[in-house]
Amino acid sequence: MTPPSLSTRVLIVDDEPEILDTTRWAFELAGFQVQTAASAEEALPRAESFRPEVLLIDYKLPQMNGLELLRKIRSWIPNAVAIMITGLTHQSENLEEESRRLGAVGFLHKPLQLDSVLKMVKERLRSP
């Protein structure tokens, strides 16, 4: 594996601990610097201090959903590469449109293929 951007910071937000652990491991092995959050409340201060370049957000979160979280983070970090992940299949067209308006580069359905996510992130980082 060739780490393209050694210090690229990734914030992963998902409310299931096992998904967080697994994804963290995957991105760390791919050479990213990773922080995780299990809810929007946890994610907001972390985003402020950590200044992530990549955001990986699960749409379905307790209290505040992934799109609202993205909208808030966008106000301070407009350039982060954002990927929205969802397990839902219904209503996904509206959500996809909404997330694109918020500048998300991808709207991916679970389960997802790790290669394609990494590829998407790397491409976006190279040509912003």
Place this chain on the structure above:
Amino acid sequence: MILNCSYLVALLFSFSVPTPLLIQGVTFDTPYYAVKPGPLYLPFVLYFGFMYFHASGRLFQIYRQANGHFREHLKYIGLAFVLAFLAGALHFAAAYGFPEIIPHDFLVISYSAIIAFAIVKYRIMDLKVAITRTAVFVVVYAAVLGLPLLAALTWQYRLEEFFGHRWWVWVLLSYAALATAAHYTNLYFQKRAENRLLAEQRRYQSVLRQAAQGMTLIKDLQKLLRLVVHLLTQKVRIKHAVVYLWDPQIKKFEPSVARQWPVKEPESFPREHPLIEYLHWHRTPIVTEELGLQARGGAKELQPVVNALKGLGAAVIVPSFTEDRCEGFLLLGDKVSGRLFSTDDLQVFQVLASQAALAIENAQFYEELKRTQTDLFQTAKMASLGHMAGGMSHQINNRFHVLTILAGTLKSVMKDTDPSTLQKEQLQAIWDKTVETLSKLEDNALRGGDIVKTLLRFSRPAGEYKQVTVAQILSTAKEVSQFRVNMGVIDFTEEVQEGLPEMKGDLNQLADCCFNLMSNAYDAVQRKATMIQEKQISPSPNDPVPFKGKLWIRAYTEKKDERSWVVLELQDNGTGMTPQELENLFVPFFTTKATAQKGTGLGLYVIQRIMERHGGTIHAAAKPGAGTTFKLRLPAAVQAAAAGATPVAGEANSEKSAAA
């Protein structure tokens, strides 16, 4: 009223018998003695005439409303009455100088002959009963009235000596008293004699009456029909009996239950069949023999009905009606004893048939209801399945998500690594990570499978309910749990009360409930152990030091709402639950993500439904940090002897509750 007055008048007349007021004397008028009438004689004749016409009028009214064999009886009685009246009238007329054209003795003999004929031919009374009654009458009256008369005549001079020349007044008075005594003595002995004679008949009639009353409680149609046929063949001892029921689908009366059918396979009848039309028209039991007599006596239109009955080998047919509809009929062969069916028999059969019709309607309604309820349950289940589908697929998807990330990561690591360049330590690290990842993969795939299994278990229709024991449930549950629960790391105590009653239910489902609760308890104690280790919480005062997970399983009986229950109690000293968690315990897919790591969020909901289906309940009590207790309560199976009348477990009262 008229009857009582007439008795009084008759009594008054009887006092006048020994006086010249009624009869002044007797003259010989060939070939008879004629009466020389006294002043009371004419009123007596008028009284006789009035009573005859009054009685005949009543008889005619009843005759007009009667049908079947009863009408035949009345016809003969009426005829006999006319003859008796003629005999009396002619005799009285002789007193006033009219010659007796027909000797009245002859008419009286004819009257007796006709009554006797009617008794024998149409069974106004059982012949034996009639003979017994007559014999009792003769003996009692001869003893009570005849002996004193004989004595009075023999010792007339003594009586005259004692009472003076008015001695006969005393005799008359004592006769009035004796006649009353004779009447009641006669009734008493008649009843005794008949009871003995008809003991058998009375016995089965009372059995049938009782059965008829209890019938509407039976909810199983086939059982009910079998009971009717059993009673008739075994208790009344009829050679064969068939129950015909109207089948609305094929629009025919179908033989539903039969016993000892001798002739051939019984046929079915459409509504237009002469037999059915006859039943509909008359609504009373048909006695084949009587109908045959009527047909021979000129009622040609009855011949097809008689032929049908003969073809069936039927002695009696008893229809049963609810309102205007004939629901079916009973077809009966001859009695084993060869004796005839009495009027009482037919009445009892009719009561039986009409009660059976009610009971059959009840049973059919109940079966319909049961079908509807099953449908409703299935619908509700499918609806809740739809409701669950969202949460279910989310859970499964998360498992797949973890799987793909794990597999994808492992794949990239492998792809980007050249094993030949690696140091031994580096190789070992990658090797360890690979093993760890593979077990995670396995774990997640298994959990996905668990979710699917739960779904399948839930959608599976309930199996046949059988007798199950607590021991069976526990051993099955432990067998399943060995794949999931490491019993070695916790203390496991089992306290099962001796001689627990059995329950009725689906062993697999009940064992599933038990297994799920065991596995929940195991998770709770393991979670607590980890939290204590990580110093997130401190053990509660009752916990062993160092902390060790504990699981108690207790089984015992309990009396509640006048029923016996078997209670299966599972207690752990795990993390327990908050009141909010307890409240939402039985809500499908209520799960915090932390618990979703282990379960599906479905377990308790499914357990509750299973318990409801078994007529049982589930209760939970918990204290955060101290542990949880679940109580499964199941109705004890009713002993086989009384099982027949009890509704199937599952429809019984079910309650859901989660008490903190």
